[in-house]
Amino acid sequence: MAISLSKGQKVDLTKGNPGLSTVVVGLGWDTNKYDGGSDFDLDASAFLQDSGGKVRRETDFIFYNNLKDPSGAVQHLGDNRTGEGEGDDEQIRIELTKVPADVMKIAFTVTIHEAEQRAQNFGQVSNSFIRVFNEENNEELIRYDLGEDFSIETAVVVGELYRYQGEWKFSAIGSGFQGGLAALCKNFGLEV
Template identity: 55%
Template sequence: MAISLEKGGRINLEKEAPGLTNLHVGLGWDTRVTDGTDFDLDASLLMVNAEGKALNEKSFIFYNNRRSDCGSIEHMGDNLTGAGEGDDEVIKISLPTIPASCERIVVAVTIHEAESRSQNFGQVENAFIRILNADTQEEVVRYDLSEDYSTQTSLIFAELYIKDGQWRFAAKGDGFAGGLAKLLETYGLA
C-alpha cells in the first residue's frame, strides 16, 4: 500500500520499496476554474548538484528535451489539456544510472503561457505526484497538493534526493510566480 504524504513529508524510497531501481513518476491535475482556454501544465525535472545548481542544460528534462544526456531520465510526452483520468504526464527514472554528481532531482510543474492566459495554480485542483515501481507498477508514495496557490504559476511538487547513499522522496509543494523562466533561473539556467 502506498504511503500518502503531506507537504514537508519525507520517506526513504529504498526502505519502503527494497530493490526499487526504476521509477514511474506520475503527475496529474484537473482544472477547477476556466474561461474556456485549456490549461497546459508541463512537468519537468532538473538534476541538481551539491551547490543547488543544474548539472548542465541537458539535465533539464521537459517536453522539448525528453531524455537526459546520461539516459537516466525520460519524459514520456506532453499532455496539452490535462484531460482524462490518472497520470497526465509521466517521467521515467533509472536510479542506478543517475550521475554521481547529481544529489537532487527536482520535480516541477509550470503553467504554459500562464501570464498571457491569466492562469495560476489556484485554478487547478486534484494535483498530485506519485512514484510507482516501474517494474511492478506498485505505487510507493503519493503526495496530493491541497494548498491554494492562487498567485503561483510554477510549483516544485517534490524532490528526490540522496542521503547516506539511499534515495529519498520529499513532498515539497513550493510555489512561486514567474513561470518556467524563474524556475530555471533559480537553478542556474538561463
C-alpha cells in the same frame, strides 16, 4: 500500500524497497471551471541538481523539448496539452542506478504554459498530485496530494528525489513560484 505524504514530509524510497531500480513519477491535475477561452496546458519537468542545488548544464533540465538527460537515466514520457482524462497527466521515468553520481537531487515541477498571456494560475487548478511507483510491478510507493494552497503562482516545485547515505529518499515540497518556467529555471541555475 502507498505512503501518503504531507507538505514537508520526507520518506525513504530505496531503503524500504530493496532491489528497486526504476520508478515512474506521475503528476496529475484538474482545472477548475474556467471561462478564459484558452485551454490549460500544464507541463511537468525535472531538474537534475548537483550538491549545490543547481543544474550542471542545460541538458539536466528535462521537459517536453528535452525528453532525456545525457545518461539516459531520466526520461520525460510525453507532453499532455489538455490534462484530460483520469490518473497521471504526465510521467517522468527514472532509472535510479543510472543517475550520474554527481546528481544529488531531482526536483519535479509543474508550470502553466503561457500562464501570463492566458491569465492562468494555480488557483484555477485542483486535485494536483505527485506519485512515485515501481515500474516493474506498478505498485504505488509514495503519493503527495498538493491541496488548494496556491492562488497567483504559475509554477510549483512539487517534490524531489534525493540521495542520502547511499539511498534515495523523497521529499514533498509543494513550493509555489510566480514567474512560471523562467523563475524556476533561474532558481536552479539556468539562464533563460
